[in-house]
Amino acid sequence: MTTPSIATHLEPVAPLDQRLTIPMQSLMTHVLRKANDASSLQIMVVGAARGVGNSFVTRQLAAELGMAFSSVLVVEVTDHQASPAPVASPAPAARGQVAMRMSMSHPACLELFGAGGESQRMKEFQQWLERFSLVLWDVPPPTVTPVALVMTKQVPDFILVAQSERTRRQVAQHVGGQIEHSGGRLMGVVLNRSVNHIPDWAYRLL
Secondary structure (H helix, E strand, O other): OOOOOOOOOOEEOOOOOHHHOOOOHHHHHHHHHHHOOOOOEEEEEEEOOOOOOHHHHHHHHHHHHOOOOOOEEEEEEEOOOOOOOOOOOOOOOOOOOOEEEEEEEHHHHHHHHHOOOOOHHHHHHHHHHOOOOEEEEEEOOOOOOOHHHHHOOOOOEEEEEEEOOOOOHHHHHHHHHHHHHOOOEEEEEEEEOOOOOOOHHHHOOO
16 A cells, blocks of 8 residues: 655745635634644634635735744645655745645544554654644645644644635534534634625724
C-alpha cells in the first residue's frame, strides 16, 4: 500500500474581499483572543455541505488574519491526490505576503491524523506547521469525508460555514453536532453569500 503523498508547494492566498469583513469581525476577535494563549494556532474551517463557499471563506479568513499574525497557512483538503513531495521547509513568502496556501488529499490527511499524531511522519509535519503562527484547515463536511471527525484530537477548534438561504438549519446543526461529538469545539458560524433584502444604506440606519 502506497503512503499518501503530501504536497508542500505553497501559493499566495488571494487578496481580501471586503464583502465578508464586517460579518466576520466578532469571529476574528474570538480567534485573536484564543491566539493569545498559544504560540501557534490551528483551526478547521468546515462546510456544512458541499458548495457553501468553504474555500472562499477560509481564504478570506487567512487574508484578514494575515494582518494580525506573522504568517498564515491555509491547508486545502481536496478530492484530488496531491503530487508526491517530501515534508520540507516552507518556501519563503513574497515580500509583504504572509498568507499562503497548499493542498492535501483526503487520503493523505486521514493517513496523517488517523494514527492519533503518534507516527513519525505526523510529528515531522506538525513541526513543519509550527513555522506558521496560524494554520487554517479547509475541510469538507463529514458527509463527504471523515477527515474533520478524525482531526479533532489534534485540531479541536473549528468554524462552520453555511450558505445564506440555502443551508438548512437542521443540516448545519447535524454537521456541527457530529464534529463536537468527536471532540471538536465550535468557535463560530460564518453565513456566506448573505442576501440584503433592503438597500445597504437602510441597514446603516438600523
